[in-house]
Amino acid sequence: MGFAQLVIGPAGSGKSTYCSSLYRHCKTLGRSIHIGNLDPAAENFDYPITMDIRELISLDDVMEELGLGPNGGLIYCMAMEHLEENLDDWLTEELDNYLDDDYLVFDFPGQIELFSHVPMLRNFVEHLKRKNYNVCGVYLLDCQFITDVTKSVNGCMASLSATIQLELPHVNILSKMDLVTNKRDSENYLDPEPQLVLSELNQRMTPRFKKLNKSLIKLVDEYSMVSFIPLNLRKESSIQHVLAQTDNGIQYGED
Ligand SMILES: Nc1nc2c(ncn2[C@@H]2O[C@H](COP(=O)(O)OP(=O)(O)OP(=O)(O)O)[C@@H](O)[C@H]2O)c(=O)[nH]1
Numbered sequence: 001m002g003f004a005q006l007v008i009g010p011a012g013s014g015k016s017t018y019c020s021s022l023y024r025h026c027k028t029l030g031r032s033i034h035i036g037n038l039d040p041a042a043e044n045f046d047y048p049i050t051m052d053i054r055e056l057i058s059l060d061d062v063m064e065e066l067g068l069g070p071n072g073g074l075i076y077c078m079a080m081e082h083l084e085e086n087l088d089d090w091l092t093e094e095l096d097n098y099l100d101d102d103y104l105v106f107d108f109p110g111q112i113e114l115f116s117h118v119p120m121l122r123n124f125v126e127h128l129k130r131k132n133y134n135v136c137g138v139y140l141l142d143c144q145f146i147t148d149v150t151k152s153v154n155g156c157m158a159s160l161s162a163t164i165q166l167e168l169p170h171v172n173i174l175s176k177m178d179l180v181t182n183k184r185d186s187e188n189y190l191d192p193e194p195q196l197v198l199s200e201l202n203q204r205m206t207p208r209f210k211k212l213n214k215s216l217i218k219l220v221d222e223y224s225m226v227s228f229i230p231l232n233l234r235k236e237s238s239i240q241h242v243l244a245q246t247d248n249g250i251q252y253g254e255d
């Protein structure tokens, strides 16, 4: 049985930095970890990667082949479509390099389209599962994005959408907590109290959104999955806590 984390979340939310810190943390613990890069546009890494999507496709190739500029989303989508056709063979070959109980962490690109472009991500997950991997989704959200109620609801919806689409054990992380100056504010949004969020939303928006607000909050509440774990990379104990949560999600170390 192998173990895998899929690290996803909006562009710039700190996914690669998280992978890097996790790598260093595990090395310190003497724990096995392998980082796979799934971002065709990634450039520099301060940690070794043992799997690299750029062997299969690079942003430069896509730009040249399709005559496109580095125009964010569109290119990524094309890249991912091309990827889909070749993904299975590549993964099969790559996964053969790992031992049965290896721990893999996959760093995804931040393009939001990727999450709504279900087949690629889901195929990837299905493939890992067939290979007997326990997989969990790790969704990172920059804590600066939830400093007010509308942003926090937006963040919850995005994470919820990823959860629903992936159908995997899921850990939500609020990243870059070292940048938070007002601790109380951010704590309010770590594990939002639905009724409070609702009344705050209603105060902020014109009355005609009342019904919509209510439905949104009900949805978030019913799934009761949207709570965030704070991650402060300056604190080893914070990384440890996040690792314990993800370990729990994929039942790592239980036998
Ligand atoms: N202060 C602080 N900055 C961070 C932290 N994590 C990431 N950053 C900064 O945020 C920026 C984006 O970080 P990345 O790790 O590249 O984010 P990403 O999610 O991999 O970005 P994409 O791959 O482009 O989607 C960089 O400038 C990082 O230095 C953190 O914990 N604290």
Ligand SMILES: [Mg+2]
Pocket (backbone or CB within 6 Å): 015, 016, 017, 039, 107, 108, 109
């Ligand atoms: Mg990255």
